[in-house]
Amino acid sequence: MPRSLSTKTFFGLLSAIIFAVALVGIMYKYVEQRQRMRMHAAVEVGGDPRRGEAMFIQYGCGSCHALKNVRTASGMVGPPLDGVALRMIIGGHLSNNPNNMEKWIRDPQQVAPGTAMPDLNVGAGDARDITAFLYTRAK
Ligand code: HEC
Numbered sequence: 001m002p003r004s005l006s007t008k009t010f011f012g013l014l015s016a017i018i019f020a021v022a023l024v025g026i027m028y029k030y031v032e033q034r035q036r037m038r039m040h041a042a043v044e045v046g047g048d049p050r051r052g053e054a055m056f057i058q059y060g061c062g063s064c065h066a067l068k069n070v071r072t073a074s075g076m077v078g079p080p081l082d083g084v085a086l087r088m089i090i091g092g093h094l095s096n097n098p099n100n101m102e103k104w105i106r107d108p109q110q111v112a113p114g115t116a117m118p119d120l121n122v123g124a125g126d127a128r129d130i131t132a133f134l135y136t137r138a139k
Pocket residue numbers: 056059060061062063064065077078079081084087089090091092104105112115116117118120122130
């Protein structure tokens with residue numbers, strides 16, 4: 001029957017369109033989220049990413065962590081920190097948010113006793129700035 005065929009075609013097309021729209025929506029959300037992470041890192045964390053980069057270098061984080069475009073950051077002891085802003089979990093079991101990031105940077109031995117990352121006596125303000133800096137690294 002031609003009528004039922006065209007109904008089928010209609011619904012086939014309709015679901016294809018809905019699928020395409022949903023896909024574009026998801027991609028848009030993803031891109032938007034990345035962008036937001038990057039651009040509002042400083043605001044969300046309340047720290048100064050520029051100072052954070054200087055602190056990252058000063059505390060010698062780069063002796064263990066590789067990070068693109070940072071002088072001296074070529075260490076291979078810990079994981080590379082490129083893209084750390086988009087990671088779900090840090091330090092093995094903490095969900096990745098500004099509070100936990102600061103906690104990890106200040107006191108990794110308390111978060112994960114025995115971890116190879118040492119406590120470096122990072123001050124609270126320094127940890128906040130380093131966190132802001134790391135959250136600018138979405139890739
Ligand atoms: C002596 C080497 C060493 C130094 C110095 C060091 N780290 Fe680490 N770091 C590690 C290791 C090893 C891990 C992985 C630990 C784990 O998962 O148990 C780690 C993990 C991390 C993580 C979590 C990454 C992830 O994906 O789970 C962050 C963030 C981090 N370090 C930031 C820093 C910052 C910021 C500094 C400087 C203040 C620093 N580290 C100094 C060795 C180091």
